[in-house]
């Protein structure tokens with residue numbers, strides 16, 4: 001990058017086609033050759049307020065900062081304006097954002113929290129660096145080409161034991177080196193997991209994030225908690241090493257939240273179970289090696305772990321997010337499954353499936369709130385840098401009102417989530433099931449409802465850019481298109497709200513009267 005110095009007067013002499021310079025944030029760009037290829041056209045650059053002038057405001061009203069960081073555009077810089085200093089810097093890798101409300105309160109300088117320790121903060125720093133350095137570049141590529149997340153990313157997640165940590169605190173962490181020894185396995189708590197979930201969802205690549213082990217997150221716990229030792233240990237070792245993949249195959253075209261209505265049938269024979277049926281919307285199904293499958297039986301329901309084999313077919317379903325998630329339609333055609341692959345008891349399938357729901361929904365809520373916060377940051381930046389009628393967008397009361405609603409929603413969701421997380425840290429599994437199923441259902445419903453309101457508001461703030469892939473509003477478009485996934489996966493909003501109220505009704509004292 002050239003540091004040759006020019007005066008503003010020298011720059012102002014280059015204003016024509018074939019001899020065209022501009023200043024952006026103290027840097028001088030020679031656009032003479034590029035102008036004809038400029039995606040925004042030549043004429044806008046020849047405007048008398050742009051050509052040869054300081055075009056910083058105009059530039060940032062129309063381009064994301066990352067345009068300037070691309071090597072092909074950095075090459076256009078021929079020097080700097082003498083006496084001026086660069087004002088606008090991208091956030092450094094792993095650093096916190098200085099934009100208000102872009103980070104949860106506990107990360108803001110000067111703020112306090114009863115929940116997080118210095119150890120959590122060290123863990124957060126490591127996680128942010130990890131996701132931004134090792135995952136983000138792959139996420140951008142895979143979202144585009146639709147291929148599954150790269151093996152190198154899974155290897156890195158296995159090396160740091162992120163795959164294991166995603167299953168939450170517990171004996172499966174014993175003897176493992178977590179983030180290079182940053183946390184002792186016995187000290188790893190739900191706040192560590194919350195941090196990991198929130199750091200891993202700070203970028204908009206919703207399909208990719210599900211591709212990155214969404215199936216394992218929900219499909220492995222039933223194997224871990226109900227599998228027979230030999231089968232369980234083999235699969236756990238392969239999956240936590242990032243070599244093999246699991247998916248949870250419960251939902252069918254016939255039955256979603258109504259899991260009792262499943263049609264996929266497991267027949268008991270002398271040789272083992274014989275499974276026939278279909279499954280739909282199975283995350284990671286296209287590339288999973290193991291399928292944790294809910295089946296009907298003579299006795300009610302059973303959950304089986306089925307290895308990929310002849311008779312198991314997976315087809316990609318085109319959803320509104322990227323195929324990198326591996327969303328599948330699955331058919332099982334007389335697939336023979338050994339009895340040792342039974343998870344729990346025949347007839348207890350529903351209990352096996354339900355056993356992980358609280359943790360799964362809580363984890364999804366962590367992610368959903370974190371992505372929502374990123375959209376708040378995008379809107380705050382855009383509303384202050386975009387000029388309309390000569391003033392920033394924030395000078396409009398209606399925009400400020402939208403921002404106020406967005407900020408309040410994300411802050412309240414995070415505060416509620418942290419309270420629930422604290423309860424989880426102090427309750428055993430049974431107590432969590434008794435006390436928190438309703439709370440978690442409500443917080444997920446609240447987070448995903450508010451997420452959709454924020455997505456809609458963000459589109460209004462960004463206008464046409466909010467519905468355009470690429471460019472200034474690219475995160476808004478992506479978020480608005482993919483935000484319903486959070487509200488459907490792990491239980492649709494209305495189902496969760498209903499569950500929460502039914503749980504409350506069960507606890508209503510008989511003698512409660514107005």
Ligand code: HEM
Pocket residue numbers: 022024029031038039040041044045050055058059062063064067068073076471472
């Ligand atoms: C270093 C100088 C510049 C570079 C490298 C550059 C590059 C680009 C690129 C890559 C795009 C495609 C959209 C995107 O990726 O965001 C674009 C669009 C555009 N640029 Fe530039 N540009 C420069 C300066 C300017 C300036 C000074 C103006 C001032 C008017 C301008 C006006 C536009 C417009 C109007 C669009 C279309 C925006 C849209 O579709 O919403 N560009 N530019």
